[in-house]
Amino acid sequence: MSNLFANQAPLLRTKTAPAAAALIASAGIIYGLVLCCINSLETFAVSFLAVLLAAILALWTFVRMAVKENDRGLLVTGAACMTAIIIVTVMPEGLPASFHVYRSFVAAALIIGLCVATLCSAVYRLLGSTPVAFDNSRYPILILPIVIALISYGMILFVLCLNGLPQISWQLISTPYDPANAALRGILNDILGTFMLMLLTSIISLPVGVGAGIYMSEYGGRIAGIIRFSTMLLRAMPVVVLGLAAYGVARMAYDTAWQGILAPDPTIMIGRGTFLLASAFLSLLVIPVITRATEEGLRSLPRDLREGSLAVGATEGYTLLHVLLPWSLPNILTGLLLGCAEVAGNVTVIVLLCGFGNYGVTPFTEATSLAHFIYKVMFADRSFRMSMGNYVYAVSVILLIITLGLTIVYLVLRNKFAERYRAH
Amino acid sequence: MRRSWPRALSFMLGIIPVLLLLLVIGVAVWFSSLTFYRVGWGELFSFYYQNYRQGGWWEFGLLPSIMGTLYVVLLALAISLPVSLAIAVYASEYASGAVGRVLRTILGTLAGIPPIIYGLTSFIFLGFFVSPSFTRVKTVVDLAAPPLHPILDQQKSAILGGIMLALMIIPFMAPLIDEAIRNVPARLKEASLALGAGKWHTIGHIILPHALPGIIGACALGCFKAMGDLIIVAFTCRSNGQLPQPWWDVSNLSPLTGTIGWLSGILYPALLGKNDLTLSVSYFSTLVLLGMALIVLGLATLLQRWFRKKYTA
Amino acid sequence: MPATVEIKHLSVSYNGTNVVKDVSFEMPAGKVTAIIGPSGCGKTTLLRSINRLSELTKNCRVQGEIMVDGENVLKMDTVLLRRKVGMVFQQPNPFPKSIKENVLYGIKAAKIKTDHSDIVKSSLQKAVLWEELEHRLNESALNLSIGQQQRLCVARSLAITPEVILMDEPASALDPVSTLKLEESIQSMKGDVTLVIVTHNMQQAKRVADYTAFIYRGELIECNETEKIFANPDRSETRDYLEGKFS
Ligand SMILES: Nc1ncnc2c1ncn2[C@@H]1O[C@H](COP(=O)(O)OP(=O)(O)OP(=O)(O)O)[C@@H](O)[C@H]1O
Ligand SMILES: [Mg+2]
Numbered sequence A: 001m002s003n004l005f006a007n008q009a010p011l012l013r014t015k016t017a018p019a020a021a022a023l024i025a026s027a028g029i030i031y032g033l034v035l036c037c038i039n040s041l042e043t044f045a046v047s048f049l050a051v052l053l054a055a056i057l058a059l060w061t062f063v064r065m066a067v068k069e070n071d072r073g074l075l076v077t078g079a080a081c082m083t084a085i086i087i088v089t090v091m092p093e094g095l096p097a098s099f100h101v102y103r104s105f106v107a108a109a110l111i112i113g114l115c116v117a118t119l120c121s122a123v124y125r126l127l128g129s130t131p132v133a134f135d136n137s138r139y140p141i142l143i144l145p146i147v148i149a150l151i152s153y154g155m156i157l158f159v160l161c162l163n164g165l166p167q168i169s170w171q172l173i174s175t176p177y178d179p180a181n182a183a184l185r186g187i188l189n190d191i192l193g194t195f196m197l198m199l200l201t202s203i204i205s206l207p208v209g210v211g212a213g214i215y216m217s218e219y220g221g222r223i224a225g226i227i228r229f230s231t232m233l234l235r236a237m238p239v240v241v242l243g244l245a246a247y248g249v250a251r252m253a254y255d256t257a258w259q260g261i262l263a264p265d266p267t268i269m270i271g272r273g274t275f276l277l278a279s280a281f282l283s284l285l286v287i288p289v290i291t292r293a294t295e296e297g298l299r300s301l302p303r304d305l306r307e308g309s310l311a312v313g314a315t316e317g318y319t320l321l322h323v324l325l326p327w328s329l330p331n332i333l334t335g336l337l338l339g340c341a342e343v344a345g346n347v348t349v350i351v352l353l354c355g356f357g358n359y360g361v362t363p364f365t366e367a368t369s370l371a372h373f374i375y376k377v378m379f380a381d382r383s384f385r386m387s388m389g390n391y392v393y394a395v396s397v398i399l400l401i402i403t404l405g406l407t408i409v410y411l412v413l414r415n416k417f418a419e420r421y422r423a424h
Numbered sequence B: 001m002r003r004s005w006p007r008a009l010s011f012m013l014g015i016i017p018v019l020l021l022l023l024v025i026g027v028a029v030w031f032s033s034l035t036f037y038r039v040g041w042g043e044l045f046s047f048y049y050q051n052y053r054q055g056g057w058w059e060f061g062l063l064p065s066i067m068g069t070l071y072v073v074l075l076a077l078a079i080s081l082p083v084s085l086a087i088a089v090y091a092s093e094y095a096s097g098a099v100g101r102v103l104r105t106i107l108g109t110l111a112g113i114p115p116i117i118y119g120l121t122s123f124i125f126l127g128f129f130v131s132p133s134f135t136r137v138k139t140v141v142d143l144a145a146p147p148l149h150p151i152l153d154q155q156k157s158a159i160l161g162g163i164m165l166a167l168m169i170i171p172f173m174a175p176l177i178d179e180a181i182r183n184v185p186a187r188l189k190e191a192s193l194a195l196g197a198g199k200w201h202t203i204g205h206i207i208l209p210h211a212l213p214g215i216i217g218a219c220a221l222g223c224f225k226a227m228g229d230l231i232i233v234a235f236t237c238r239s240n241g242q243l244p245q246p247w248w249d250v251s252n253l254s255p256l257t258g259t260i261g262w263l264s265g266i267l268y269p270a271l272l273g274k275n276d277l278t279l280s281v282s283y284f285s286t287l288v289l290l291g292m293a294l295i296v297l298g299l300a301t302l303l304q305r306w307f308r309k310k311y312t313a
Numbered sequence C: 001m002p003a004t005v006e007i008k009h010l011s012v013s014y015n016g017t018n019v020v021k022d023v024s025f026e027m028p029a030g031k032v033t034a035i036i037g038p039s040g041c042g043k044t045t046l047l048r049s050i051n052r053l054s055e056l057t058k059n060c061r062v063q064g065e066i067m068v069d070g071e072n073v074l075k076m077d078t079v080l081l082r083r084k085v086g087m088v089f090q091q092p093n094p095f096p097k098s099i100k101e102n103v104l105y106g107i108k109a110a111k112i113k114t115d116h117s118d119i120v121k122s123s124l125q126k127a128v129l130w131e132e133l134e135h136r137l138n139e140s141a142l143n144l145s146i147g148q149q150q151r152l153c154v155a156r157s158l159a160i161t162p163e164v165i166l167m168d169e170p171a172s173a174l175d176p177v178s179t180l181k182l183e184e185s186i187q188s189m190k191g192d193v194t195l196v197i198v199t200h201n202m203q204q205a206k207r208v209a210d211y212t213a214f215i216y217r218g219e220l221i222e223c224n225e226t227e228k229i230f231a232n233p234d235r236s237e238t239r240d241y242l243e244g245k246f247s
Helices: A016-037 A039-067 A072-090 A098-126 A131-136 A139-167 A170-174 A188-218 A221-236 A239-252 A275-299 A303-311 A316-345 A370-380 A382-422 B005-038 B063-094 B097-110 B115-120 B122-128 B158-182 B186-194 B199-210 B212-228 B231-236 B256-264 B276-311 C043-050 C078-084 C099-109 C116-126 C146-158 C176-189 C202-208 C226-231 C236-242
Strands: B049-052 B057-060 C005-014 C017-027 C032-036 C060-068 C085-088 C164-168 C194-198 C211-216 C219-225
Touching: A016 A039, A016 A098, A016 A139, A039 A098, A072 A098, A098 A131, A098 A139, A131 B199, A131 C078, A139 A382, A139 B063, A139 B097, A139 B115, A139 B122, A139 B158, A170 A188, A170 A382, A188 A221, A188 A275, A188 A316, A188 A370, A188 A382, A188 B005, A221 A275, A221 B005, A221 B212, A221 B276, A239 A275, A239 B005, A239 B212, A239 B256, A239 B276, A275 A316, A275 B005, A303 A316, A316 A370, A316 A382, A316 B005, A316 B115, A370 A382, A370 B115, A370 B231, A382 B097, A382 B115, B005 B276, B057 B276, B063 B097, B063 B158, B063 B199, B063 B212, B063 B256, B063 B276, B097 B158, B115 B122, B115 B158, B115 B231, B122 B158, B122 B231, B158 B212, B158 B231, B186 B199, B199 B212, B199 B276, B199 C099, B212 B256, B212 B276, B231 B256, B256 B276, C005 C043, C017 C043, C017 C211, C032 C043, C032 C202, C043 C060, C043 C164, C043 C194, C078 C085, C085 C146, C099 C116, C099 C146, C116 C146, C116 C176, C146 C164, C146 C176, C176 C194, C176 C202, C202 C226, C211 C226, C211 C236, C219 C226, C219 C236, C226 C236
Parallel strands: C017 C219, C032 C194, C032 C211, C085 C164, C164 C194
Antiparallel strands: B049 B057, C005 C017, C005 C060, C211 C219
């Protein structure tokens, strides 16, 4: 067999052409991003694309002469360039206005895509056209989306802190809210309510989730299948379904024996629910998380530990309490942390149940939470917006501190226990 | 069968989620019963949606909203899937150990941002896609003095909704894909590299196909989250439930959740507790949404099973 | 064209503990060199540092020189190196694709334009697999028996005309008949390609190898012509090992 690599193309020596191409492409990427942000720049897109096309064509002719390989990349780049120019120029003015939004979006997307492709090829040539250079030249494709996404998250956090941090004061945090009293304009109720929701949800979902997880992984059978199916459904359930169902239950609880437990005093609006009811429905979000954590923990239990316990004559209950649960406890607790973060931030489930929290924060009073504060300001109550609207960013920052704090603790603990649960 | 207390106890606890699930579905069916005999199926699954708030006359065609949900969710996936793939591939194949770990930690933390925060700050991204009436105006958003009202109705757009939903689901999808990539057997990767295939070729031809079940699972999760979200949609999409004018202007669509929010009074508190029929239709819409989620779940499970079978002996 | 592999003062360490210690020897072009030694002595490590797969292990450090065809491996482009130096693993690891795609994988990855059916045929013939699989080329490779899978892996690495093929205990998962077939295919490759084969089976080394190297605790004890090693080794450790006094 003769060597297949004998007549492969010689390596390109010159670096100026690809370096220039790389520069133009980088500029094009930045330009595309700016075009995304400021739509009116699209008028400049035409000239830019024309220059880009000319530059790319010129460079590539040069490169091709040097390399004597026919490059499919050239055709694709050229075609994309042409399409972008046509899209941006040919679009008549008379079309519905929103079409122009698409127009600049498409133009920006094409410019960015095109420039990333050019950048990749240029880097490939710059690095010497070797196969490893090819692998390394793909970095822009991976880095660019990551950078854009991280910038977006950064902007969100930045804007929140910019607007929220100056508003936070001890007075805001330590004063409860009462619509009837102008002196009481704080968010203490909401903070306490958030913690009350997390506490009650944990109390409800911990035993239920752990029980379901243990039953599924230890006993099996038809019922375990049903439980597994329903936790899967809960995981797939669109949250808004839970929200409306919670509201429905609160309405049905009026004038029944459940009134004091699920729905607060009837003088408050029909449909409002207590912390207990809100937590019961929020726990439907947390139960699947805990169930999975329990199952994972139990599955990673070393075989000999369990069999050893049963072999020395321990009863099933003893094994459960002294071997299974202690082993999977860290896993369950970290799962619970994640669930609590979700509970603190979720509005959709409790959106119709919550009020202002001015009747106190106990399991049987009207629910409220920090996340719901934002909803109230933005959608529900005009007078509330008048009095508390200025604090919406401060509340967001406090909410974010709680949820991000919980997720960070979760990450730290999980890394700590990762070794233990890796094998199964 | 021997009965022991752990078994009995875990059975009693484990059956609770099943009962709660039945309760949820039962309540939704109970409240939507009014819809079943006051609004016909033909009207529900038509394109005609009208609300005349004062006159109290309604028409409930849900198809525009269903279209809106499809559009918004697909847009969110179209944005979040490439980004999540890039993050996962970069973290597990390209980045050095430390950089990968930092990236994973950042994403893990971002998963804690509540949806309402994305909604509240969505005005930042208004500049990306100004709505029709602002088309020719350069939108410079004043970050230090944000609007105290939700984005104006004319400024809302399903594209903005798709972007914000994508940002919300990326921190959930990327770790799943990352895990799927790391679970690809090392022997296949080594075999590919030993045959002189480059890293990029190996990723495209061996690693990603093998991680496909995991990627599908991640997409399904993203779908469920984006489908059920009401609060981001409320901030970013027009929630009037009507077919957009002109019909192809998809940025004007309202997803099902927006319509639910409107009809149930979540986004239009004046309606809260006043109109039983609109409330009932919103319960019916949640059932429709649940059905869509079930279809996605079934499809995802089927595809996952199919690909697993294909890639293991 | 077969190439000579020269190893000069090679040391490999995991987390700072030396596993291969200052090994130097030569594997002549076109010949079969067997590497024998007790389990854990560093044979796999040695082999994986020749085609730089060792770089996939994060804590692995390689020092010294490895020359393939007079070129230092550590300075080469890894992809080009691995096209020159193929590898067959201990466990057969075919891709979950069709037999044909498995054979053509390297060709397609390298974007070489040649007659594909020719390559499939000649590679499978060299791996003594053509007669069995002639009519099943589009079936999934996962349906093959383990022995066939391993020979498919040999065919797969032959398809890109490597100069060297490294085999890490290629027969350890196979039954005697499959092992014989594999050896048959090794014989048919002799002269076209330099073969390095790690084995625990002394008889196999005797049957197929021209040269044999004995490694013990990371050090090269002896490397010589196979007949010489088996009949009359220079070092007493080698004799002890061959006589099964330790393992
Ligand atoms: N990734 C690794 N990290 C740390 N030590 C390793 C690693 N891989 C191998 N080792 C150690 O290096 C030594 C040599 O391993 P190697 O796999 O090369 O042995 P071997 O000769 O191939 O053995 P066998 O015949 O059983 O396959 C062993 O002691 C092993 O424990
Ligand atoms: Mg070995």
